[in-house]
Amino acid sequence: MHIELKRGSSAKLYVQIALTIADRIRSGLIEPGTRLPSVRKMTADLGVSLVTVTKAYAELEAIQLICCSQGKGCYVTGSRDSAQVTRTKEDSAGTVHRKGSSDSGTALDWQMTLIDYLPRAQLWRHFDVSPQVRYELHMSAIQPELLPTRDIIDSAYYLTSDHTERMAAYGSFQGDWELRQTFAAHFTSRGLQAAPERMLITSGAQQGIDLVARTFVGPGDVVYMEAPTYTGAIDVFTSRGAKIITVPMDDEGMRIDLLTRLCDTYAPKLIYTVPTYHNPTGITMSARRRAQLLNIAQSYHCLILEDDPFADLYFHEPPPASIKSMDSAGHVVYIKSFSKVLSPGCRIACAIADGSVLTRLVAAKSTADLGSPLMTQKALQTYIHHQYDVYVHELREKLYARLCAASKVLDEHAAKAMQWRLPDGGLNLWLELHGSFDMHELHRQSLAAGVSFLPGSACFVGESDTPSLRICFTVTSEQALRQGLITLCSVIERYTSQQAGLAADRLPLI
Amino acid sequence: MHIELKRGSSAKLYVQIALTIADRIRSGLIEPGTRLPSVRKMTADLGVSLVTVTKAYAELEAIQLICCSQGKGCYVTGSRDSAQVTRTKEDSAGTVHRKGSSDSGTALDWQMTLIDYLPRAQLWRHFDVSPQVRYELHMSAIQPELLPTRDIIDSAYYLTSDHTERMAAYGSFQGDWELRQTFAAHFTSRGLQAAPERMLITSGAQQGIDLVARTFVGPGDVVYMEAPTYTGAIDVFTSRGAKIITVPMDDEGMRIDLLTRLCDTYAPKLIYTVPTYHNPTGITMSARRRAQLLNIAQSYHCLILEDDPFADLYFHEPPPASIKSMDSAGHVVYIKSFSKVLSPGCRIACAIADGSVLTRLVAAKSTADLGSPLMTQKALQTYIHHQYDVYVHELREKLYARLCAASKVLDEHAAKAMQWRLPDGGLNLWLELHGSFDMHELHRQSLAAGVSFLPGSACFVGESDTPSLRICFTVTSEQALRQGLITLCSVIERYTSQQAGLAADRLPLI
Known part of the structure; x- marks a missing residue:
């Protein structure tokens, strides 16, 4: 595994290591059940201290991405948010398997040692969503029915x-x-x-x-x-x-x-x-x-x-x-x-x-x-x-109508923690959340409720877990947009009240 | 200019430098009229000795790719074989200009200092050929008329x-x-x-x-x-x-x-x-x-x-x-x-x-x-x-007929220096030449006579000037193939007799 460490960076080395591995696990690039390199091997490969790797693995274990046991090593447990996706739609039935157990057995185990130069693949990670999602607001695109x-x-x-x-x-x-x-x-x-x-x-x-x-x-x-x-x-x-x-x-x-x-x-x-x-x-x-x-x-x-x-x-x-x-x-x-x-x-x-x-x-x-x-x-x-000029003239009006619909829903249903500004064009709406959010958990809850969004972390270089998200207001029908946004607002509302009811638990770093 | 030097390589450093610059000039990546970095700057950039850069520039001057004068520096003269190409065909009229004088003036001069990571672009260099070429045998492809x-x-x-x-x-x-x-x-x-x-x-x-x-x-x-x-x-x-x-x-x-x-x-x-x-x-x-x-x-x-x-x-x-x-x-x-x-x-x-x-x-x-x-x-x-299986069955027969035609021409017209073996399939025929050949000069003469081929040097990592070339026997009509091959044979024949008539002049290294 090739991990690019930025030694001058403000992010500590163990966080960088943990983030990189977490990203790969969540993307499905490291499959559930895979054994991670030993702490000793990782230490040697990266030229860092034993403590650094140990802390990185502890961090991954704390958020249940890996499971370590004395003498046996650390294994990827599989993540629940995006790694276990198998889409049901016919057109993507053949998507790379990202499911629990690898049926290819041990013959392929050697591939884990094959160093690659793919430090980040967030685009790929966030492209597919789970089949229970009814309102796909994560992808920046225009509803097919509006295209010529x-x-x-x-x-x-x-x-x-x-x-x-x-x-x-x-x-x-x-x-x-x-x-x-x-x-x-x-x-x-x-x-x-x-x-x-x-x-x-x-x-x-x-x-x-x-x-x-x-x-x-x-x-x-x-x-x-x-x-x-x-x-x-x-x-x-x-x-x-x-x-x-x-x-x-x-x-x-x-x-x-x-x-x-x-x-x-x-x-x-x-x-x-x-x-x-x-x-x-x-x-x-x-x-x-x-x-x-x-x-x-x-x-x-x-x-x-x-x-x-x-x-x-x-x-x-x-x-x-x-x-x-x-x-x-x-x-x-x-x-x-x-x-x-x-x-x-x-x-x-x-x-x-x-x-x-x-x-x-x-x-x-x-x-x-x-x-x-x-x-x-x-x-x-x-x-x-x-035809383009006539087409785009009409398209603008249709997209603006979607924005107005989104704006109306937000005015009526937005949770207190939500803040946004309406763009003067384009397809995207950026929502910022105020307060402490475990965005992975919020994302999971939102997907479970049937709404996808792009977590803000995907839009930051360090993937720092800024509480923000992007939705696209043009990719679904106006009705689906309304319903999806209402659902999203209620998910956020519910999440914040859950949080308020809890003691300030340790929020994971990654 | 980013030049990747292989210090353990058998190729001397000055040859590596000269080769890289020659390739870029011939590809049109460095345009005629461009001033090369000074010997002193190049020395510092590459971490080599003054002598090494001086020898590299001398090599480039010897084959007239650059022209140096005391106090003014070294300028790219422009190469005659491929750099000055402007295709006449309608479908490629808009190909990047690779012509003599740059009309974009001095505003763009700063770009010469912009380091890039393109150490080699031979595919691009050999893709276009000059308009006087009637028999394009350089590209490995199947004649459009044979495709479905x-x-x-x-x-x-x-x-x-x-x-x-x-x-x-x-x-x-x-x-x-x-x-x-x-x-x-x-x-x-x-x-x-x-x-x-x-x-x-x-x-x-x-x-x-x-x-x-x-x-x-x-x-x-x-x-x-x-x-x-x-x-x-x-x-x-x-x-x-x-x-x-x-x-x-x-x-x-x-x-x-x-x-x-x-x-x-x-x-x-x-x-x-x-x-x-x-x-x-x-x-x-x-x-x-x-x-x-x-x-x-x-x-x-x-x-x-x-x-x-x-x-x-x-x-x-x-x-x-x-x-x-x-x-x-x-x-x-x-x-x-x-x-x-x-x-x-x-x-x-x-x-x-x-x-x-x-x-x-x-x-x-x-x-x-x-x-x-x-x-x-x-x-x-x-x-x-x-339809593929039926199509490819017939295609094989057609391609084999082309190979037989090529074989017949070679049997009858090949120059003494030429050697080849007939492949059992595919599109390409590899010709090796025995003796001393300045392949750039032979290529130039062949293009001037209306026949393109792929110089063997493009198929070697070090671009060592092995006297060999590839022709494709399936890309033109059978008649054009015959005529092109006959012409190529006579160009090689003429070249070898010219060489025999000359004293063993210094052959350029690159």
């Missing part, structure tokens, strides 16, 4: 039919030329001048972020992110061994004053931001801060990764211009996902970059997968060209 | 139409369940028992290789590969900082006797092999060696990555059973690409793995791109289920 899937399938068919021979050949690593032309017109109409030559088509924004990270971020490189931020981006930068520093936010977005001071000490290699309808908080970075951020990148000769999935989904006024639109010296890699707004199943995003930054990203794309499939690229081309 | 593209597009349409709502949602990270069921039946009929639960759908074999590498291979981990081997796999393992050790081949495939001895000194983390109709040599590993290889993996608790794109493309007898089919303890990750045989544009491959190795690969896939597009997965499902 029928039109996209038809346009894929007609366009690919016209280009049968091209479909049979390897496409360009950089992406289909006609799709890039379509994107160029699309972005230009939104104030972002971008020639097709400056674009790279990626398989969703997730791959775009991953390509930037694998190309420009290596062990120890300093990456700044908002706190909280997008789970999948944390997974990526962590996997590259980056030194991630998070910057708090206020109503104007990332605190540039703090960032400036931090940069004095830790020069940035890359600054990752979701400036518009930020994931998960919904906050929009002001135009002033955007300009300041670009200034910092210019001063430090570093990159900004501007992740912009939601800009078209404003409810009142359009958001400020993108940072990329102000970028004259190639500091910004701009990534626009079309997955969420049009078709999660097509996995298409567009990255815009300049100079050798773009060239290197195209080379990385070739190493990663030889280019995105032509069929899904063609699927979006006609739709974006002819 | 029309049927695949239709089946994508009908299946996705039946599942509109599912197309509108995120799919499973692991891949569509029905496609995995189809693959299970497909593999079972070929003697490989693989339940859908053990599969991961990837975006082509390239992504499968990349996922295995990013999950299990880190800096200094020992990876064994055949020499020569698949270019794209070298790119991937190099990008992970692996210590790559190559093992020569004979008629039975990888020399297991040598591998065994090497493993005594350098314990393997992973062994990468293309056992059937090996890329690029076409050699097939014997059943005996396959069993021995598996034995080694069991002894060392390491992984085998079995890359198997060609097994269905046999010309006489089916090849020996896959290594995976003998694997009882989860040592083998088996990757089967359907890109080459069915549809390069769909980018679909299937990885089979066991236990936590599979689980970790699925988690890595989530971090990389959230799962492959559902549309392209659905596109292959029906075709593989109903």
